[in-house]
Amino acid sequence: MSPRQTPSQTIGPFFHYGLNPVEANYPHSQIAGHCLASDQTLGEHIRLTGRVFDGNGAVVEDALLEIWQANAAGRYAHPNDARSNRALDPHFHGFGRCGTGANEQARFTFCTIKPGPAQPGHAPFISVTVFMRGLLNHVYTRIYFDDEAAANAADPVFSSVAPERQVTLLAKRYHTPSGIEYRFDIHMQGDQETVFFDL
Amino acid sequence: MSVLSGRDWKSQPPYIDQGYKSTSLRGPSRSLVKIDPELAEMTGPAFGDEVIGSLDHDLTRNGRVNGEPLGERIVVTGRVLDENGQSLPNTLIEVWQANAAGRYIHKKDQHDAPVDPNFLGAGRCMTDDQGRYRFYTIRPGAYPWGNHPNAWRPNHIHFSLFGPTIATRLITQMYFPGDPLLAFDPIFESVPEAARGRLISEFSLDVTEEGFALGYVFDIVLRGTQATPMEGTE
Incomplete structure (x- = not known):
């Protein structure tokens, strides 16, 4: 019999010292932060910011967001994307992590670059994974850009x-x-509920 | 290009759970929108040994200030595999937990139990080429929470795993065998009954290190992926 999936459980309220401790001022290192791009990273540098709201419209102060994206050439830094006509950028790996509790307005902010479209006929987008207390399974969404209507x-x-x-x-x-x-x-x-994907 | 097994909703908890009150305003209320995996979902961040410090796998040592942390030393080990039975080597695991008294070092934890100055409660490890991991820690204590009157969380360790792509991402909690609080915990009980046992570690005398630490085994199964790399020049 093939093994079955391990069930998901909530991240809970107290993850910061384990997952984003530098941002939250705990004495521990973290594997990735909110800044994905350096001065040398190719592409249009952007700041991506926003907030998370619950069903009452209250700001969620204890969410964790992770983003994953292609580089400016539309290439993912991963062995499953081995396309030789799209260059890897040695200054961009495409993964970031940010909590919402680090500033007073509970905003997340990433500094990154606008990705290129990863496949012909596709729009550029950034993949987002969201975790929080009260969320038993993480949710997936995507950020598309409003200046890319066509x-x-x-x-x-x-x-x-x-x-x-x-x-x-x-x-x-x-x-x-x-x-x-x-x-x-x-x-x-609510009425503005974000589209979450089953992928 | 790829085969990606979906989230098995017979194994996964629902987004809205009557017993776990915080879900009522935070779980999505509309159906998820099904999409076919594209390159974005067949890729994800890869981490190497550079993210693992020399003491990251040993929570009994990585937070020491002036002595050893209090509590029962344990060693936790297991295998990370996917639904196809394939071992997942070089997979990052992040863990965090309360101390032996049931208190998190977290600034917002208000529980009236002592902080242990020598215990941080966070660590990391990577699976080896067989998909196996191992870390040392202190058995975490139970603690009260505000979900309902006299609510207590069972002893647990939080686990975060990536696996090969963003679709295999998993955050879960490992519990201990025989914990009487499991039957009263809405977070554990949110999982379909047939799948709950997969969250409970097994005590192992073989893993137990004589004179040093009790051993627990916790295997973790992520979603299955079979991808053929996208190559060439399109």
Whole structure:
């Protein structure tokens, strides 16, 4: 008999000293932080920021977000993406982790680059995994970019989402004095409930 | 290009669980939208030995300030594999837990039990080429929480694993055999009954290190993936 999946359990409220201890000022190192890009990373540098809301519209202060994305050439830093026509960027690995409790407004903020489209006919996007107390299984969503309307409309995943819910997957682009910022909020429930994927 | 087994909802807890109150406002209320795995889901972060410090696998030593942590030393070991029975080598495991008195070092833990100045309660290890892992720690204590009157969490260690892609990501909790609190814990009980036993470690005299630490075995099964790398120039 083949082995069966180990059940998921909530991350709970007290994960910070284990998973993002540097950000939360605990004496332990962490495997990845909120800054994915260095000065040498190729591509358009962006800041990705937002908040997580519960079913009452209250800000969630104890969520953990992880993001995973392709580089500016649309290549993932992983052995399953061995396409020789797309260059790896030695200054970009594509994974980041950020909690929501580190600032007063409970925002997450990543500094990264806008990915290239990873496959022909696909839009650029960033994969997001969300964990929190009260969430027994993590949820997956994707961040698409609101300045990529034509590419989004052609994207097989984005276009498969009911039109009235597509807006929940769009980050809004802003020009700020400190650079390009995309804002993306996550709503766990309610009229604006974010589309979460079963993948 | 790839085969990815889905989340087995007969093994996984629901998003909204009547017994675990925080789920009522935080679990998604709409159905998940099914997508076919693309490159994004067939890839994920890979970590090497560079993220493992020399004491990261030993929670009895990595938080010492002026002595040894209090409590019962244990060694926890097991195998990480996928649903196809394949061992998963070089997979990162992150763990965190309360101390022997049931107190987390976390700033927001209000439980009136002592902090142990010599115990951090967080560590990391990698699976070896056989998919096996091992770490040393102190058996965590039970602690009360506010879910319902006289609610207590059973002894548990939090585990975080990546596996080969973002689709195999898992965060779970390992429990101990014979814990009388399991039957009263809505987080444990949220799991379909047939799958609950997979969260309980087994005591092992073979793993137990004579004169030093009791041994527990906890195997972890992630979703199955079979990917053929995307190669060439498209």
